[in-house]
Amino acid sequence: xxxxxxxxxxxxxxxxxxxxxxxxxxxxxxxxxxxxxxxxxxxxxxxxxxxxxxxxxxxxxxxxxxxxxxxxxxxxxxxxxxxxxxxxxxxxxxxxxxxxxxxxxxxxxxxxxxxxxxxxxxxxxxxxxxxxxxxxxxxxxxxxxxxxxxxxxxxxxxxxxxxxxxxxxxxxxxxxxxxxxxxxxxxxxxxxxxxxxxxxxxxxxxxxxxxxxxxxxxxxxxxxxxxxxxxxxxxxxxxxxxxxxxxxxxxxxxxxxxxxxxxxxxxxxxxxxxxxxxxxxxxxxxxxxxxxxxxxxxxxxxxxxxxxxxxxxxxxxxxxxxxxxxxxx
Amino acid sequence: xxxxxxxxxxxxxxxxxxxxxxxxxxxxxxxxxxxxxxxxxxxxxxxxxxxxxxxxxxxxxxxxxxxxxxxxxxxxxxxxxxxxxxxxxxxxxxxxxxxxxxxxxxxxxxxxxxxxxxxxxxxxxxxxxxxxxxxxxxxxxxxxxxxxxxxxxxxxxxxxxxxxxxxxxxxxxxxxxxxxxxxxxxxxxxxxxxxxxxxxxxxxxxxxxxxxxxxxxxxxxxxxxxxxxxxxxxxxxxxxxxxxxxxxxxxxxxxxxxxxxxxxxxxxxxxxxxxxxxxxxxxxxxxxxxxxxxxxxxxxxxxxxxxxxxxxxxxxxxxxxxxxxxxxxxxxxxxxxxxxxxxxxxxxxxxxxxxxxxxxxxxxxxxxxxxxxxxxxxxxxxxxxxxxxxxxxxxxxxxxxxxxxxxxxxxxxxxxxxxxxxxxxxxxxxxxxxxxxxxxxxxxxxxxxxxxxxxxxxxxxxxxxxxxxxxxxxxxxxxxxxxxxxxxxxxxxxxxxxxxxxx
Numbered sequence: 001x002x003x004x005x006x007x008x009x010x011x012x013x014x015x016x017x018x019x020x021x022x023x024x025x026x027x028x029x030x031x032x033x034x035x036x037x038x039x040x041x042x043x044x045x046x047x048x049x050x051x052x053x054x055x056x057x058x059x060x061x062x063x064x065x066x067x068x069x070x071x072x073x074x075x076x077x078x079x080x081x082x083x084x085x086x087x088x089x090x091x092x093x094x095x096x097x098x099x100x101x102x103x104x105x106x107x108x109x110x111x112x113x114x115x116x117x118x119x120x121x122x123x124x125x126x127x128x129x130x131x132x133x134x135x136x137x138x139x140x141x142x143x144x145x146x147x148x149x150x151x152x153x154x155x156x157x158x159x160x161x162x163x164x165x166x167x168x169x170x171x172x173x174x175x176x177x178x179x180x181x182x183x184x185x186x187x188x189x190x191x192x193x194x195x196x197x198x199x200x201x202x203x204x205x206x207x208x209x210x211x212x213x214x215x216x217x218x219x220x221x222x223x224x225x226x227x228x229x230x231x232x233x234x235x236x237x238x239x240x241x242x243x244x245x246x247x248x249x250x251x252x253x254x255x256x257x258x259x260x261x262x263x264x265x266x267x268x269x270x271x272x273x274x275x276x277x278x279x280x281x282x283x284x285x286x287x288x289x290x291x292x293x294x295x296x297x298x299x300x301x302x303x304x305x306x307x308x309x310x311x312x313x314x315x316x317x318x319x320x321x322x323x324x325x326x327x328x329x
Numbered sequence: 330x331x332x333x334x335x336x337x338x339x340x341x342x343x344x345x346x347x348x349x350x351x352x353x354x355x356x357x358x359x360x361x362x363x364x365x366x367x368x369x370x371x372x373x374x375x376x377x378x379x380x381x382x383x384x385x386x387x388x389x390x391x392x393x394x395x396x397x398x399x400x401x402x403x404x405x406x407x408x409x410x411x412x413x414x415x416x417x418x419x420x421x422x423x424x425x426x427x428x429x430x431x432x433x434x435x436x437x438x439x440x441x442x443x444x445x446x447x448x449x450x451x452x453x454x455x456x457x458x459x460x461x462x463x464x465x466x467x468x469x470x471x472x473x474x475x476x477x478x479x480x481x482x483x484x485x486x487x488x489x490x491x492x493x494x495x496x497x498x499x500x501x502x503x504x505x506x507x508x509x510x511x512x513x514x515x516x517x518x519x520x521x522x523x524x525x526x527x528x529x530x531x532x533x534x535x536x537x538x539x540x541x542x543x544x545x546x547x548x549x550x551x552x553x554x555x556x557x558x559x560x561x562x563x564x565x566x567x568x569x570x571x572x573x574x575x576x577x578x579x580x581x582x583x584x585x586x587x588x589x590x591x592x593x594x595x596x597x598x599x600x601x602x603x604x605x606x607x608x609x610x611x612x613x614x615x616x617x618x619x620x621x622x623x624x625x626x627x628x629x630x631x632x633x634x635x636x637x638x639x640x641x642x643x644x645x646x647x648x649x650x651x652x653x654x655x656x657x658x659x660x661x662x663x664x665x666x667x668x669x670x671x672x673x674x675x676x677x678x679x680x681x682x683x684x685x686x687x688x689x690x691x692x693x694x695x696x697x698x699x700x701x702x703x704x705x706x707x708x709x710x711x712x713x714x715x716x717x718x719x720x721x722x723x724x725x726x727x728x729x730x731x732x733x734x735x736x737x738x739x740x741x742x743x744x745x746x747x748x749x750x751x752x753x754x755x756x757x758x759x760x761x762x763x764x765x766x767x768x769x770x771x772x773x774x775x776x777x778x779x780x781x782x783x784x785x786x787x788x789x790x791x792x793x794x795x796x797x798x799x800x801x802x803x804x805x806x807x808x809x810x811x812x813x814x815x816x817x818x819x820x821x822x823x824x825x826x827x828x829x830x831x832x
Contacts, residue, residue: 015468194444194446195442195443195444196435196437196439199430200435202425203426205425207421207423210421210422213417214422214434215435
């Protein structure tokens, strides 16, 4: 068990549970190879690193979303929480707050929002869809109480982080945000696979009723995943602020849907209980690579990204039905 | 050899649900190293007793002692931690997780908060080996059969240092080989000194595995017996109690009084469904319909009820010529029809007992005139009591009731309308023997009270026991109408059904 998510290559026969992740990985490789054949200067390591750099915030948000979806829930508030985080950060920095204080405060606010939604979902037994929809409107509305305009960020720490590139040898380099995202993924994978909280997440997603009867703390698990998602959204918001160096209330509209798409394309079942973080990483990479290919193509409008994502989502949901629908009965 | 001290003692347990005493002064004890069967009909209080014991319900009266110490459980978790583990009929595990995880989740071996997968798998394999099971512990539970899943559930239960293991209908979905495997595991656990509480509807299994049994009836304790000292017949008698005697009494009931004809069908028929038949049903008369499946029994009933349109013939009800175009018209003529398929055609599983009971009456009144709540309560309480529907909770969802009790609710729904003719299509199919006896007794009582009953059943004994007159159907034709006297037996009836086929 050297790999975090149990790389399928270690097994001679591939267990069925790894198939969705493998399909996504295959898709990613195929897209990469096709891009490399079609475009010059495409098949380089930096292209993949750029996908990480450009989608670091989405990756972090999708990690939080993975926790929620694994329990069979959904969190629609993440995009708004990202926007709210950028707004809070930008406005406080404009008021002269220190960068560290802002970062800590934003993370706490995100986590508390998630905690609140999780508590409402669990204790009042309300559909996560409705609760997080309310959270989505609430967070988006709060953005406009701060400002309706975009607020530029001129804080030195933030601009420094935004402009730093860390060399990885050769002519490869990544942004600090991408590294943060990777660290988040590693920590999350450890939590999911090597801690009780993580296993309870899977158990709750498999059967909440059973988990309860087995004496697991379903309440703590469910509230935890929304808190984690809230925290990840806030962190994603900070990365987004590093990336765009501004706070904007209309930013990150629809990011919750991108995150859900990434998780589903990564092979996680929307009904919960099955999926891997590696899949989510691959899902984000696939989405990022689609954008990259479309920008390389040059003549296609960026809306083609949405079309491809739509087609992929359909394909993957059908795939889940075909492969896992049978074995779960 | 002196009996060992009981590991578990429940005394004077009482549990009240709104409107019903689910448990009333029940004593129960479990000795270490025994398999103890808890017996009783559906609704006798077995499940309630188990739920009280495992902390799902609080108790209203009485006390529970575990190893001589008084205990009070407020949650299943608390009971589990005290050493009382339960394996339910439906396997309550997470099939998406591996076998090992299902055994250990919540108690995984950890070091510095990190789950030690290797150790967990090794220990899971050890525990399963103890139960003589050889499984791939890292495979997902969903890849194994229900029987294996049940064993894994037991493995999980006994690993929690269980002193008492409760198996609630563990065999209901297992085949014979799987049952044998389960029993092997149970014997093994018994040898280790674990007390096993076993609930099953299969008497043979109970006799095979259990050492001792406690019988409940209507929430009360009937007694505790050694399995070896109680015959199956005695056991059934004790489970059913009074009703068995009633059933005996039904035999040789007096013939119906000469009464006015209530329903007269003359050459009533429908092409493709039933050939024209002539049938007269008097008030207070039970007419049985016998015949093979598909012989036209249900079709006769549907024609009389207006569920199908008659192509030929006439129908008189109470001396008045009628043409029943819809069941609604039949209902307004005081006819009632309990269909054979209670799940698909009769009951609405997600409505409560009260709502299901009121449905037909409300439909008869029309939706614009709702029945006042007080009237509803009055009616519902009356019929729940009259038909002995258990649990006697009007707000219970129908799907949570046993088959027999569902059937009684369906009956009650029509009885509320106070029909003059009650058509019962296979009312006793698929329900336990006690409920069957109750329904039969009810039919007899109703007919004594002047209600005419058309009783359709595949069980000839039942038809013979209840009916004053038996109509025999064959190939969609009413071939004979025989008065039920001493000369009519199941054999002669069978012969009529068969010989009809020859003519």
